[in-house]
Amino acid sequence: MSDPRPADHAVEASVTIDRPVRDVFAFYRDFENLPRFLGDVMVVERTGPATFRWTIQGPLGLRLRSSIRVTEERTNELIRYETTAAPALRGQWVVRFAPASGPGRTEVHETLTTPFGRLGLAALALMGKPPAAETAANLRRLKQLLETGEVTDTDHAVAGKFGRGAPGR
Template identity: 75%
Template sequence: MSHPSRPGAHLVEASVTIERPVGDVYGFYHDLENLPRFLGDVTAIERVDPATFRWTIVGPLGVRVRSMIRLTEERTNELIRYETTGPPGLRARWTVRFAAAADPARTEVHEVLEMPLGRLGHAALVLIGKPPAAEVAANLRRLKQLLETGEVTETAHAIRGKFGEPR
C-alpha cells in the first residue's frame, strides 16, 4: 500500500544501522509502548485499543501535552506507520521502514516524519527549540544505543533528565 505525502507536507528523514537482526528491531519498535524508552520528549504511552495510543509529551518549558496516535499500517519486519489523530490537514505521520542489511545481524532503519502545515509547521517547531530533523536523528541514535547496549546515553533533543543527565 503506497502512502503518498500530502501536497505541501514537509518531510524529515533519518536512517540508522543497528547491530541486531531485523526481527529483533522490528519487534521492539512494533510494541509502541517501548517508544518512551528512546523518544526524547515522549514520557508515557498508554494503549487505548489495539491500534490507538495516548501519548504524553513534554514540550518547551515543561508543558505536558497528551496526544492520540493511531497505528495505520504494519508489515512484519518491514514497515510501521502511525499518525496523530485529529483533522486530516493537522496530522503528523511517521513511516518507519526496517530492512536486513547485507549482514543479516544488522538492520537498516529509515524513518520519515511528515509534519502538518508544511514548511510553516516545520519553522514553528524550529522556533520553539524542537528542530524536527535533529529530533528524528537523535531518536534513531537512541534506539540504536538501547538495542545494542541496553542503555541510552544520547541526550540531544530530549527533555532534561530523561536519559541520565541531571534534572
C-alpha cells in the same frame, strides 16, 4: 498500500542497528517502548488494538497528550502511524525496517511529516524542537538502547530524561 514519495516538507533519518530485523521491528512495534528512546515522549498507553495515547513534554515544561493510531503495518518491514487530530493537523510517521549489509543488522529509516508543511517545520524549530535533528537523535537512541541496553545520547531530549537521576533510573 503504495508508498508515496515523502512530501517536500517531510524529514528523514536512518540508522543501522546491529540486531536482526525481527528484533528491531518487535521492539519498535511495542509502542510502550517509545519513551525509552524518543526524546520528548514520556508515557505511552494502549487505548485499543492499534491506538495509543502518549504524553509529550513540550516547551517550557508543558505536558501535551495526543492520540496516535497505526494506519499500516507490514511485519518486519513497515509501521505507519499518525496522530488522530483533524487531517490538516496530523503528524505522520513511516518507519521502514530492512536487512542491512552484514549478518543480523537492520537498516531503520524514518520519515516524519509534520502538520502545516514547511511552516510547521519552521515553527517547531523556532520552539527549539527541530524535527530533522530530533528524528535523527531518536534513531541514534534506539540504536544505543538495542545494542547496549542503555541510552547515553541526550541531544534533543527532555533535560534529565536519559541522564543520571532520570526517572526510572
